[in-house]
Amino acid sequence: MTVLDCGIGSYKVVSVATPYELERRLEALGLTEGTRLDILGKKRNGASVIKVRGTRFAIGAEIAAGITIEEERG
Amino acid sequence: MSGQINVGFIGNPNCGKTTLFNAYTGAKLKVANWPGVTVEKKEGMFSAHGVDFKLVDLPGIYSLTSYTMEEKLSRGYILSDDVDVIVDVVDASNLERNLYLTLQLIELGKPVVVALNMMDIVEERGMEIDLHRLPEMLGVPTIPVSARKKRGLDVLMHAVVHHRDKTLDALEHHHHRTSVKMGGRHRHNHHNEHTMVYSDDIEDLIDEITKRLRVHYGNIPNPRWHSLKILEQDEEILAQFPLAAAGVPNLEKEIINQKYDFIEEIVEEVLVGRSAKVEMTEKIDRVLTHPFWGAPVFLGIMAVVFFLTFTIGDKLADGFGVLLELFSGQVERLLVAIGASEAVVSLAADGVIAGVGGILTFLPNIFILFLALAILEDSGYMSRIAYVMDGIMGKIGLSGRAFIPMLLGFGCTVPAVMASRALENPKDRLRTIIITPFMSCSARLPVYVLFSKMFFAENAMFVAYSMYVIGLLVAIIVALLISKLGKKREKHSLLIELPEYKAPNAHSIVIYVWEKVKDYLTKAGTTIFVASVILWVLQNFNLSGMTNNMSESFAAYIGKAVAPLLGPVGLGYWQIAVAIISGLAAKEVVVSSCSVLFEIGNINSNEGMAELAGILAAMGFGAINAYALMVFCLLYTPCVAAVATIKKETNSWKWAMFSAVFQVIVAWICAFAVYQIGSLIF
Numbered sequence: 174m175t176v177l178d179c180g181i182g183s184y185k186v187v188s189v190a191t192p193y194e195l196e197r198r199l200e201a202l203g204l205t206e207g208t209r210l211d212i213l214g215k216k217r218n219g220a221s222v223i224k225v226r227g228t229r230f231a232i233g234a235e236i237a238a239g240i241t242i243e244e245e246r247g
Numbered sequence: 248m249s250g251q252i253n254v255g256f257i258g259n260p261n262c263g264k265t266t267l268f269n270a271y272t273g274a275k276l277k278v279a280n281w282p283g284v285t286v287e288k289k290e291g292m293f294s295a296h297g298v299d300f301k302l303v304d305l306p307g308i309y310s311l312t313s314y315t316m317e318e319k320l321s322r323g324y325i326l327s328d329d330v331d332v333i334v335d336v337v338d339a340s341n342l343e344r345n346l347y348l349t350l351q352l353i354e355l356g357k358p359v360v361v362a363l364n365m366m367d368i369v370e371e372r373g374m375e376i377d378l379h380r381l382p383e384m385l386g387v388p389t390i391p392v393s394a395r396k397k398r399g400l401d402v403l404m405h406a407v408v409h410h411r412d413k414t415l416d417a418l419e420h421h422h423h424r425t426s427v428k429m430g431g432r433h434r435h436n437h438h439n440e441h442t443m444v445y446s447d448d449i450e451d452l453i454d455e456i457t458k459r460l461r462v463h464y465g466n467i468p469n470p471r472w473h474s475l476k477i478l479e480q481d482e483e484i485l486a487q488f489p490l491a492a493a494g495v496p497n498l499e500k501e502i503i504n505q506k507y508d509f510i511e512e513i514v515e516e517v518l519v520g521r522s523a524k525v526e527m528t529e530k531i532d533r534v535l536t537h538p539f540w541g542a543p544v545f546l547g548i549m550a551v552v553f554f555l556t557f558t559i560g561d562k563l564a565d566g567f568g569v570l571l572e573l574f575s576g577q578v579e580r581l582l583v584a585i586g587a588s589e590a591v592v593s594l595a596a597d598g599v600i601a602g603v604g605g606i607l608t609f610l611p612n613i614f615i616l617f618l619a620l621a622i623l624e625d626s627g628y629m630s631r632i633a634y635v636m637d638g639i640m641g642k643i644g645l646s647g648r649a650f651i652p653m654l655l656g657f658g659c660t661v662p663a664v665m666a667s668r669a670l671e672n673p674k675d676r677l678r679t680i681i682i683t684p685f686m687s688c689s690a691r692l693p694v695y696v697l698f699s700k701m702f703f704a705e706n707a708m709f710v711a712y713s714m715y716v717i718g719l720l721v722a723i724i725v726a727l728l729i730s731k732l733g734k735k736r737e738k739h740s741l742l743i744e745l746p747e748y749k750a751p752n753a754h755s756i757v758i759y760v761w762e763k764v765k766d767y768l769t770k771a772g773t774t775i776f777v778a779s780v781i782l783w784v785l786q787n788f789n790l791s792g793m794t795n796n797m798s799e800s801f802a803a804y805i806g807k808a809v810a811p812l813l814g815p816v817g818l819g820y821w822q823i824a825v826a827i828i829s830g831l832a833a834k835e836v837v838v839s840s841c842s843v844l845f846e847i848g849n850i851n852s853n854e855g856m857a858e859l860a861g862i863l864a865a866m867g868f869g870a871i872n873a874y875a876l877m878v879f880c881l882l883y884t885p886c887v888a889a890v891a892t893i894k895k896e897t898n899s900w901k902w903a904m905f906s907a908v909f910q911v912i913v914a915w916i917c918a919f920a921v922y923q924i925g926s927l928i929f
Contacts, residue, residue: 195742197499201310203347203507205500213529216538218638220647220741226507227343229528231536231634233646233741 176212176237177219184210184242191239199236202228210242251299252411255325257352258336259345260307261627261746263364265289266755267336267394268304271404273758286317286668295404303330309344311351312481315671319483325355332407333359339376339391340368340747342518346385346510353387353442356469358410361389362403367396368749372526377517384513386442395752441471445505449498452478459491478502528627528747535628536745541635548628552619553715557696557708560612567608568852575600575848590793594783597846602779602839606771608851609693609835613767614760616689620658621759625751629654630743637741643723644730646670646741649679653722656686657715658763660889663688664896678729680893681906684885685722685913687715689767690834694880697838697850701860702873710874714881721882721913775839778832782825782843802844816915817875817922820866827879833886871925875918883914 176184186208189196203226204210214222219234232240258264272291289304305324306317325333335352337345352359361382369376382389388406392399444450456474460467467473476484477492479499485492535544575596582592623629629651637647649670656663660683667679687695695714699707785802787793794800798821806821809828813819818827822844830837842850845862849855863873884890884907894903 191740195740197312198309198315198742200500200503201312201347203344203503205504205507207504208507214532214536214538214634216541216634216638218641220634220637220641222532222536222634222745227341229532229745231630231637231647231741231743231745233637233641235740236742 174242176210176221176223176232176240176242177234179212179242181212181215183245184212185245186210187241187243189240191236195236196239199240202226202230204240209245210240251301252407253301253303253329253331254334254407255303255305255321255330255332256334256336257305257321257325257348258307258364259309259338259341259348260744262307262336262338262341262345263394264307264336265304266752267362267364267392267400268302269755269758270394270397270400271300271302286320287665295401296408298408300404300407308348310348311355312479322355325352325357330357332411333357334362334403334407335359336362336364338365339363340365340372340374342376342514343510346513347506349385350443350506350509353385354472354475356472358412359387360403360406360410361385361387362399363389363391364394366391366398367393368747373520375519377519381513381517384442384516395754397754443506443509445502449478449501449505452495452498456491456495460488463490464488475502526747528745531748532631532745536631536634541631542639545632545635548623550712552616552623553712554708555619556612556616556692557711560609560615561696563611563614564608564851567611568849571600571604571608572849572852575604590787593787594780596848598779598783598843599776601842601846601848601850602782602836603771603776605842605847605850606693606775606835606839607768608849609696609838610764610767612692612696613689614764616692617658617760617763618756620655621756622751623654624759625749625755627746627748630745633741633743634745639723643726644733645675645678645726648741648743649675652679652683653686653719656683656688658689659766660684660686660688660885661892664889664892667896674733677897677902678726680896680902681729681909682722682726684889684893684906684910685718685725685882687718687881688834688885690886691880693835693838693851695877697841697856698873698877701856701863702870710877714877717878717917718881721917725913770833770835774833775836778829778836779839779843782829782840785825786844797844815922816879816918817872817926818879818918820868823868823876827883830880831884831887833888834880837880871922871929874925875922878921879914879918881914882910882917884910 186204186206188206189199189204191199208225211224212221213224213229219237220231221237222229222231224230256264256268268289268291271293277290286306291302291304293300293302303324305321308315308318308321310318311322312318324330333352333355335349337349349359349361363376363378363381366376376391378389378391388410390399390403390406392403445453453471453474456477457470460470460473473484473488474491477488477495478497479502480495480497535541537544578600579592579596582595587595623632632654633647633651635647636650640647640650649667651669652663652666654663655666663683663686664680667676667683670676670679691714692711695711696707699710703710782802785805786797786800789800789804797803802825803821805828806823806825809824810819810821813824813827818824822841825844826837826840829840838850841847841859842855845859847855847859850859890903890907893906894900897903
């Protein structure tokens with residue numbers, strides 16, 4: 174599942190698949206595999222507010238669909 | 248060695264870097280573009296400790312890769328000889344994010360001083376940072392400062408002076424967990440030399456590549472950094488040192504992860520009392536970025552902004568007007584007393600003071616508007632607006648981020664068009680640049696204030712509001728049309744940091760507002776002054792010399808030639824035509840022209856308005872004409888400065904001219920609709 178499919182809560186990043194340059198930028202922001210990702214807000218069009226490594230970002234639906242996550246365990 | 252120290256200020260966006268920079272340089276800074284690119288470059292000079300400092304404010308960035316223009320530029324500049332010391336501004340309330348850039352800067356091998364900013368916020372939240380342990384772990388001086396409260400500024404520059412010639416001191420204090428564990432097979436212990444030490448396999452590769460670099464390229468400075476960049480497959484460095492890169496795996500993700508792991512260790516050790524209470528920002532965001540309430544709240548805030556602009560601004564403007572009248576009377580008496588000719592008295596009183604002075608009375612309205620925009624920007628709300636508006640902007644094919652330039656367009660079209668730089672996609676930028684001029688800038692405000700008060704009495708404010716709404720609607724419709732005309736719809740995704748909310752900083756706001764007020768005054772003193780003088784000449788002379796009959800003047804000839812084109816939109820009067828043409832210099836000139844053309848002393852006073860309204864009514868110019876005029880002024884080409892900026896930002900005269908002509912056409916069509924439909928109904 175991706176950020177687009179999920180509601181507010183805590184998750185873990187499984188993989189990131191967006192256009193090359195964007196992917197590199199997200200990685201530099203610390204959005205790498207295994208990172209904890211909190212979804213803080215969600216709009217009907219899919220835009221979301223996420224928190225990664227201490228920073229909140231607003232992301233559009235296309236980026237949200239490119240970030241695969243899983244429920245945080247334990 | 249020269250006595251001057253060149254200091255590069257660098258840091259994440261929203262870390263308070265510009266506030267810190269301003270705290271040193273005040274408003275005395277030089278703003279230009281970096282050569283060849285549309286990224287702003289700010290420079291300022293100041294002296295302390297008997298040394299001259301040249302400070303350069305680098306763009307706010309998160310990392311030093313070579314994927315974005317800002318990052319490439321900052322990296323190249325820091326590596327060049329133009330920087331002696333790097334001041335890395337770190338938001339202490341968000342160490343985890345900010346230290347990533349810090350680690351990268353330290354790896355560059357130049358002297359780095361960390362300015363630990365926003366210590367006041369850390370305290371407010373009941374957190375503490377171990378200021379002894381942090382510099383030990385980083386291996387660079389770390390100075391707590393508060394740019395907002397101007398604390399620690401001297402100490403920071405003192406550290407800069409002392410560390411200008413030092414590269415990294417030997418580190419003896421820190422061993423990460425990853426490589427302290429037994430059985431590490433890497434030959435030597437790097438912890439004495441480097442802040443950031445990677446896992447053994449990466450350190451092996453670094454040694455290997457460093458050796459190759461030495462063999463093929465001699466003694467290059469900082470081979471460790473180059474080796475790391477080769478392991479990250481950095482395109483710029485690969486192209487420079489192809490021989491060292493053969494067969495090297497891409498370990499970028501590994502390197503990023505290990506850096507963040509190290510940062511986690513640092514944060515765990517130095518940060519005490521990590522905020523137990525629910526953060527204020529998240530509470531506020533529950534309302535301001537609410538999926539449903541976010542948009543109405545934003546509209547409400549903007550309504551309040553404009554309400555204040557009109558009401559408080561008007562109160563202040565009244566006082567201003569009294570002063571102006573006093574001044575004008577004095578000048579006229581003085582000139583008559585010293586025996587100045589009638590022409591000179593008329594030029595001074597009817598030309599310059601009526602034109603320029605009339606415009607100055609609108610300064611309070613404009614002051615309030617820019618004050619509000621400055622507060623919205625400084626508090627951290629602006630980036631939320633991008634998120635809130637993302638849905639609506641998505642429908643017209645733009646990301647929410649494009650709304651920020653549009654919003655700034657309420658202030659002034661010139662910086663708004665420049666703000667479109669934040670959009671990465673060139674097509675999005677162009678579309679944003681085309682629609683931004685329809686947003687009603689502050690220069691158009693005098694036109695609404697004047698004509699709505701004259702013709703709509705108690706509904707004046709409502710009528711003026713409607714201009715802002717019409718401007719916004721036209722911008723949206725135009726964007727929608729362009730997106731429908733475009734062949735395929737591209738995906739435009741939003742990515743913007745939502746910083747912590749903070750109380751706006753008085754110093755930053757004063758600087759921001761003062762810049763705008765200064766621009767306005769400069770414009771009154773130059774563009775509007777010149778336009779008023781030219782207009783006075785055109786209106787008092789014809790081919791046979793000076794004339795008292797205005798309808799036989801040059802101005803009348805020009806106006807009468809253009810007026811028929813404006814007939815269908817209800818503006819077919821030669822004086823109005825002249826006012827509109829001269830409004831191309833700056834929109835305020837529409838109003839100053841009216842004072843000159845109709846010979847009104849203080850146009851922004853009750854008597855002045857009554858006088859003008861009387862003259863216009865006698866010409867058959869009524870409320871519908873006035874509304875059509877306001878709509879026309881809202882939509883037609885903003886001013887020469889805006890056209891020049893569009894040329895600069897699109898790097899194309901074709902687009903600049905297209906947008907200017909396009910706006911006139913849109914203005915004509917909309918005013919036509921207003922006038923024709925209005926005339927049918929009323």
